[in-house]
Amino acid sequence: MSLLFHHPLCPHSRFIRLALAEYGLDADLFEEKVHERRQDFLLIDPAGRTPVLVADGGLVVPGAGPIAEWIDEAYGPNTPAARLMPGDIAGRVETRRLMDWFNGKMFAEVTDWLVTQKVYKRFMPSKAGGGAPDMTLVRAARANIRHHLAYIGFLVSERNWLAGPRMTYADLAAAAHISVADYLGDVPWDEDELAKAWYQKIKSRPSFRALLADRVIGMAPSEVYADLDF
Amino acid sequence: MSLLFHHPLCPHSRFIRLALAEYGLDADLFEEKVHERRQDFLLIDPAGRTPVLVADGGLVVPGAGPIAEWIDEAYGPNTPAARLMPGDIAGRVETRRLMDWFNGKMFAEVTDWLVTQKVYKRFMPSKAGGGAPDMTLVRAARANIRHHLAYIGFLVSERNWLAGPRMTYADLAAAAHISVADYLGDVPWDEDELAKAWYQKIKSRPSFRALLADRVIGMAPSEVYADLDF
Structure with missing residues (x-):
């Protein structure tokens, strides 16, 4: 069994959990608190950030982009219908552009x-930078997310999925980030009907169920978070 | 002929210029000042950052990672000896880890x-954030670069090149970033003999020549910048 070092609300970890589930791969999850800079974790990946996947057999694959590429290279050829990296050059460029x-x-x-x-x-000691949120940054994030919702709406006004006719890693990456903001109640769902319809579609997939069951101690998710018909 | 939107001291642009040269590919260069947020450039890539490659035939490939993957997928199979993305799974993971x-x-x-x-x-209007450098950030960068030099030294103490026995994209990425700091005189070359020897080796490659000839108006490079025997 492979092992994924993750955090429930780390969007890059969520992207990889979705990717593993879409490829039909199981992994044990280990919740890593990266601010603790745990020595055993830094020995596995000196970059010290989530996600890090330790594959069956011990190969360490660190970081969202490298993990996604590795999953497709290692398992895509055996499951061509489920591949999330397109086979054509232009589709690969577009998928990687949107993953970035x-x-x-x-x-x-x-x-x-x-x-x-x-x-x-909330979970960091004050000498490590913990404490009350800087609301200037939270407000900036809330303003900026509107542009990303609009961009998702624009893309799906021209295509079935973000990068083209089929679902790709681009959709999983976008959905992972949106899902984190949605847990925190920071997605203005009334602003873009097309983006909302796209998210409803992806949120209904079996790969999404584990994410919708996530709970962070002391922080309940927004009312719509786990609702498929929000 | 393909066209690369770049900036002479953008490290990601330099990484791609090295990659193109190593694969024997020519590209016209267009110096893009991304802070101007030029409409024609944003229509090509709404992310609005360098590098962006417009390939022969018009395919737009934006961003250092996607461009590197695209170059290898499009041209690697015809030039197997020069490939900078290894063929084996573990080598690909390590190369992508270090690119990241x-x-x-x-x-x-x-x-x-x-x-x-x-x-x-220096080149931005003050209302766009231009002005004198924040020396706190410059000093932090000068402190942090020592860790990256030491990491390069550690890697080449165990391998011929950063990701393994052969030169890969990992070396070009590292060298691109080091070269920018070197232009600005911010590499403490007496700190790590192994990292210095690795950089001398890569700096002597023909692919590096164009970078060593770069000059930014009003900013002379450091004394050692173009010296192969620094």
């Missing part, structure tokens, strides 16, 4: 601030 | 601060 968009740009402008300020800081 | 390390972690801790504070801000 959500895992990089949306993280930097939205989910990093939301999760760090509203979640991680 | 340098293009992500080292950028966030070192080169983003150095280039933004010392270069970009």
Whole structure:
């Protein structure tokens, strides 16, 4: 059995949990508190951030992008119908562009601030930067998420899924980040009907169920979080 | 002929210029000032950052990671001896891990601060954030680069190149970031003999020549920048 070092509200970890489930792969989950900088974890991956996957056989695959590429290279050829990385060159470029968009740009402008300020800081000692959330950053994240929702709506106005006719890693990456903001009640769902319809579609997939059952101690999710018909 | 939107001191652009040269590919260069948020550039890639490659035939490939993967997928099979993405699964994981390390972690801790504070801000209007460098960030970058030099030294103490027995994208990514800091005089070369020997080896490659000829107006490079025997 492989082992995934993750955090329930780390969007990159959620992206990989979705990817594993879509490829039909099981993994044990270990909740890593990266701010503790645990020595045993740093020996596995000196970058010290989640997710890190230790595959069956011991291969260490660290980071959302490398894990996604590895899953598709290792398991995609045997499950061609379920592949989340397209086979054609242009589709691969578009999928990777949008993985970067959500895992990089949306993280930097939205989910990093939301999760760090509203979640991680609650569980960190004050000398490690813990404490009350900086609401300036939370408000900036809430303003920025509207652009990402609109971009999702724009993309699915022209395509079935974000990167083209089929679901890809781009959809899982976007949904992972949206799901974290949704847990925290920070998605303005009335702003974009197309983005909402896309999220309803992906949220209904079996791969999403484990995420919808996640609970962080002392932080109940928003009312709509686990509701498939929000 | 393909076209690369880049900036001479953008480390991600330099990484791609090295990759193109190693694969024997030519590209016209267009210097993009991303802070101007030029409409024609944003239509090509709404993420609005360098590098963006427009390939022969018009395919737009944005971002360092997607461009590197695309170059290897499109041209690697015809030039197997020059491939910078290994063929074996563990080698691919290690190469991508280290690409992320340098293009992500080292950028966030070192080169983003150095280039933004010392270069970009000189050419930006004050209302866009231009002005004098924040020396607190420059000093933090100068402290952090020592850890990255030490990590390079550690890796090449066990291997010929950063990711294994052959040169890979990991070396080009690391060298691109180091080269930007070196232009600005911010690499403490007396700190790690192994890292220095690795950089001398990669700096002597023909693919590096164009980078060593780069000059930013009004900012002379450090004395050792273009010296192969520094």
